[in-house]
Amino acid sequence: MDKRQLQIFQTVARCGGFTKASKSLHMAQPAVSIAIKKLEQEFGLMLFDRSEKQIELTAEGRVLLGHADRILDQFHQAGMAMSELSGVVGGEVRLLTSAMLGSYLLPEQLASFRRDFPRVRVRVSSEGTQRAAEMIEAGEAELGVLHLDKVSPTLEARPFACQEVVVCVAEDDPLARYPSITFEQFVQRDLVVYEPGYYLRELLEQTARDQGQPLRIGLETNLLRLMLSLVRQGSGISICLRDVLEHEPGLVALSFDEPVYLNLGIGWHRKRYLSRAGRALLEHLCGGVEDSQLDD
Incomplete structure (x- = not known):
């Protein structure tokens, strides 16, 4: 053999x-x-x-x-x-991230990384935080964007971004005139949401259970552009990250009356070897990372 x-x-x-x-x-x-x-x-x-x-x-x-x-x-x-051992940072690294983060938070950072490390090939795949954690644990990817409050014992993570989760409505929606709304007001509307496995979907379901409020899901998809387009056309309302809506004309961001924040980090496997390409990308996205954190 x-x-x-x-x-x-x-x-x-x-x-x-x-x-x-x-x-x-x-x-x-x-x-x-x-x-x-x-x-x-x-x-x-x-x-x-x-x-x-x-x-x-x-x-x-x-x-x-x-x-x-x-x-x-x-x-x-x-x-x-x-x-x-040659000392030159090259090779390939795979990064898992949701479509929302990959489209709005990562482009500038990945572009600057490529300028600094032209010999590193970066593969970016769209996965929710839960699936990203599972794939890192299985050795299918080196790095992934994870929710910092839900990091498993087999993974390590460094803070990457803190984003407010907001309600997304069309600019001509009756709710658009309010600076914030309650969760009860939110669930009274038809919703356009992510499929199960994405943290924002889990957040909605958990909050609905805690408050005893059923969700009126009209459409579910992991296609971000489709979701925003449907909200823009008045087919429902949704939730997303505040920074996303700064780049989307025709849509308005509303805070929840009790603001909700998403703490994100870049995660890797505690016991698996992290390549120099992976280390370089991790340091670029999150700042300096000590060797002791990567070699445990």
Whole structure:
């Protein structure tokens, strides 16, 4: 058994079939099948159940997949560590953030980071804070924007931004003449909100439960532009961050009578190796980060 065999096995398991795996690996399908057969012969075990149209891992295969994930992750981390001995910050870093933050709070900072570190490739993916935490824990990304009040014990986070959560209404909406409204007034209207898994959606649901107020959700989406457009056209009202509405004509921001703030941070895995590219981006977004905070 070698690294390449484990990579092929892992890809087949993730793709759920030899055809998809061969395309992902840029290999001929017979070569993928032969590699899996040799692995099964080496262990004397069936790793996949081939009785159905879509193959599935056997119990033994699931055990091997857990080991393969850990072994290949160690290979990846070792490669990153060795490549950085040259002293030049390069490579790739993946940052997870919501569409709202990625569109309005990050562009200038990411642009300046690219000017300072032109050899670093930054991959920015749209994910809610809950999903971002799960993906960092699983090793699918190095960094992510997290809600600082909900950081799991396996993650570390540095403060990034504090934003007021406001009600978003069209400028010709009857509510637009008020500087602030109560949550009770808010829930009396049809709402355009994020899908479950986003913190702003969780905030609404928790507040509604605490106050015994049902939510009148008319439409849910994770498409920020669609959400704002629907509010602008009078299809409902929503919530977002105050800074967002400063760039959106035709929309008005209203505070809640008891102002709500969202404390955001950039998070990473406590025990996983953070590449120099990841460290550089973290320091750029959050300020200086001591080595002891990253190496625990």
